[in-house]
Structures are given as structure tokens and as C-alpha cells.
Amino acid sequence: MTQRVPCIDVIGLARCTGCFGCQSACHVDAIKLLLDADGFYKPLVDRNKCNECGLCQLSCPVILAQIGKLDADRFREPKAFAAWSKDEKVRLSSSSGGVFSELARQTLSAGGVVVGCVWGNGWTPEHILARTWSDVERMRGSKYVPSKVGDVYRQVKDFLAMNDNPVLFSGTPCQVAALEALLRPEQRERVLLVEFICHGVPSLRVFHLYMHELFGGESVVSYTFRDKTLGVPTVLATAAFRAQHLIPMSSDSFFQGFVCHHLYVMEVCSTCPFACMPRRGDITLGDFWGCPEQWQDKRGVSVVFASTEKGMEALQLTSKLGHVELRITEVAVATLRNSRAVRSRGYSIPRARRAFLDGMIKGASFKRLRGKYFPRRLHLFWYSFLSSQSKWRFIVSFIVRRIRRIQKMKE
Ligand SMILES: Cc1cc2nc3c(=O)[nH]c(=O)nc-3n(C[C@H](O)[C@H](O)[C@H](O)COP(=O)(O)OP(=O)(O)OC[C@H]3O[C@@H](n4cnc5c(N)ncnc54)[C@H](O)[C@@H]3O)c2cc1C
Ligand code: SF4
Ligand code: SF4
Ligand code: SF4
Secondary structure (H helix, E strand, C coil): CCCCCCHHHHHHCCCCCCCCCCHHHHCCCCCEEEEEECCCEEECCCCCCCCCCCCCHHHHHHHHHCCCCCCCCCCCEEEEEEEECHHHHHHHHHHCCHHHHHHHHHHCCCCCEEEEECCCHHHHHEEECCCCCCHHHHHHCCCCCCCEEHHHHHHHHHHHHHHCCCEEEEEEEHHHHHHHHHHCCCHCCEEEEEEECCCCCEEEEHHHHHHHHHHHCCCCCEEEEEEECCCCCCCEECCCCCCEEEEEEHHCHHHHHHCCCCCCCCCCHHHHHCCCCCCCCCCEEEEEECCHHCCCCCCCEEEEEEEEEHHHHHHHHHHHHHCCCEECCCCHHCCCCCHHHHHCCCCCCCCHHHHHHHHHHCCCCHHHHHHCCCHHHHHHHHHHHCCCCHHCCCCCCCHHHHHHHHHHCCC
């Protein structure tokens, strides 16, 4: 610790992941994470309360990653699996193979608690501590927007102080790293850290704007980012008057703006310090893109990494109890189409991002912003061509054909 100042003064807002670690670390409650104008959680320090002890720096995962102080107790190379729940209902209602729910089932049956993300009021995700299966069911499914972690890390610590039972914590890699930094070694022993491969989080305010316009201002009563009834990941929203928005994820405009154009993704996610090996979770879950043919299944297949003995034991137990189908695979196969699992160098942030968010702040509609800032079709073609792996093959073969044609003409 070079300076005794709050961690946000060291890293700056642009590198902050909104993990809520510092809020829980501060003993005088000088930090509160609030949703900023762009739609991301950022710390606000009460300078009257802060006594400049600098202790929150020890729990800031961005600082710990920067100085190489993240817990190093991981396998050099994780064990990789294809996996899915054997419970058809669980598998179909989960984002990929439903492995999270099966790990949660195991923790609850051992008398423990499960911490994860549910939809809160006004379609705002939040982390809760669950003791029942029905709360785990609320956690099921990815909510592709930032979660309000609140004081849940403190609740985990309180639970560990008063019980001998286990805890499963699930969240983004930055949240998992934040909790790990807050735990004492004897507390860490009872916590199973489950992270997922994370592309990033888009702005919560943009999501609310998009939702508001889905049914012309009519309120939305149910929303699933990844419904499976069409056989491809599909966004399914239902309005109060029963109208439905059912559209493949790849064609949904909120998703396109987030995943393809990165117009409202959180800035730090593009160079996420946690999107790499060694992974931060005991267990890492993701979608098995590029799944070998023998396991492909439209009901969903998860890619799973175990990076510690603890993670390995938990996976083996779910498999032994007959809850999860677990097939060993190679890390290279598991990451071939999911490079986000292994490297931080992710994507670049377009210049139009700032203009898009400023437009939202000034009150423009999502439809208008989409029309103005989403790239045109021709741009998209060139963008996907230039970022495709086959571009060099295409360019080289084009040049070779040209040269041959010129040579023939000369003959
Ligand atoms: C923002 C985000 C980005 C992702 N990016 C990728 C990616 O690039 N590549 C990839 O392979 N997989 C990605 N995933 C993970 C993937 O969508 C599945 O969540 C994962 O495969 C686990 O699926 P499952 O079927 O086991 O469990 P599910 O039941 O589908 O998973 C739900 C779990 O995710 C947690 N969760 C849901 N939303 C949030 C949230 N907003 N913040 C914190 N925790 C949350 C819940 O607590 C629960 O533990 C992402 C998930 C999220 C939320
Ligand atoms: S009092 Fe200490 S822990 Fe709290 S915000 Fe200030 S520097 Fe951080
Ligand atoms: S602990 Fe988390 S929320 Fe606080 S400054 Fe660091 S990254 Fe941001
Ligand atoms: S991409 Fe990285 S910084 Fe962004 S939410 Fe995911 S883990 Fe956190």
C-alpha cells in the first residue's frame, strides 16, 4: 500500500468493476456503491467519514490483480469438462447445462447457504443469500446486467462466523475475487467459489430504457434472457396485457448493442483482469461453444473448469450422486470457441460508446439511439470479415488467383 487513500482513488472510476468489495471492507461505512449516470455501480466515498486508513485497497480485486496478490492457490492448468444436469426441468430452465443449480442443491442439502443473483424490484438484479430451493430457482438463468451485491459479502462472513456449514457463492469473476479477498483463510475453506466466463456487463440504465420500449411503455411481467423453447437461445418477454416478445438472442437489439457492438458495456470489461487463467473460481461455468459433436444438445451443455481441489471434489460429488453428467475434455477443446476463458485481451470499445450513453442521459429513446449508433449492415459485414479467422486465407488466395490470371494472360 503506497498511499493511505480509498481504493477508488488509486484505480480511478474507469478501471473499477463495481464489485462492491470496498463497500464491505470499510469499517467506518464510508463507501457506498451507487448506480452512476451511465448505468454502472461505482463507489462514492463519504470524505467526512473516511479516515484514510487505506484498508479497502486490500480488498480491491483490481489492485490485487495489478500487484500480483490474488490468491495463487490454483491448479496450473484447470481440469476441463462438458457437463449438464440430469434433471430435465433444471437443465431446460438454466442458461446452459444447469450445473450451477446442481452445485447449489448439494450445498443446501449439507445445511449450507447459496449466494447468487435474482431479479429484484424494477428489473434490477441483486445478490441474495438463499436457504431454500425456491430461492435457488430465482437465481437460475443469466441476467446480463450488473448485479447489486449490496452487503451480501458481509452476510456471508456473518454466516460463517455463526455456523460450521458451507457457503456457495456465485457471481462474476470480479465479484468472486472480491469475496475471496475479504475472507480469512479458515473462512475460505468453507466457501465454494463459483464464477462464470464473463463477456462483461452492459449498462443497467440502457437495459431499463430498452425494456420500457419493448411494449410501448407497458410494464413487463416476465423476462428471460435465454429461453430454450425455440431450440436456440431466445429472449422471451411478456407484457402485462399478455403480448410477447420472442426473438433469438442474436437478433435482439439489446444483445446486439452489448455483445456485437459493445456500445454500452462497462469500460473495464473490455480488458478484464479476471478473464484469464488461472481462473478465480474453484469452479468456472460457461456455455460450451464449439462443443464436440457427441455431446451437442439443444437442451444446453456447460463448459466447466475445476481450478482447485475443492472445486474438483464438489464436481465429483454431484456426478457421484447422479445429479450431473460429467465428461472430461481438454482445456484446448473447451476454450477453442470461448477465448474469454483464457485471455483478457477481449475487444475494443467503439468511439460511439460515449455518444450513445450521453444520448441516453439526455433522454433519447433506445430506438433513436439504435438507429443513430448501431453500425450499418455494410459496416457489420466488413467488421465481421476483418475480425474473422479466415480473412487471411481469403486475402492470400485472392492475391494468388490474381497473380495466376496475370501470368496466364502473359502466356
Ligand atoms: C453478465 C454475464 C456474462 C456472461 N458471459 C459469458 C461468456 O462470455 N461466455 C460464456 O461461456 N458464459 C458467459 N456467461 C455465463 C453463462 O451465461 C451461464 O450463466 C453459465 O454458463 C452458467 O450456466 P448454468 O446453466 O450452469 O446456470 P444458470 O442457472 O443459468 O446460471 C445462473 C447463475 O449465474 C448467476 N448470475 C446470473 N446473472 C448474474 C449477474 N448479473 N451477476 C452475477 N451473477 C449472475 C446466478 O447467481 C447463478 O449462480 C455470462 C453470464 C453473465 C451473467
Ligand atoms: S476509511 Fe479506510 S477503508 Fe474506509 S474508505 Fe477510507 S481508506 Fe477505505
Ligand atoms: S473494490 Fe471493487 S468496487 Fe471498490 S474500487 Fe475496487 S473494483 Fe471498484
Ligand atoms: S468482464 Fe470482468 S470486470 Fe466485467 S463484469 Fe465480468 S468479471 Fe467483472
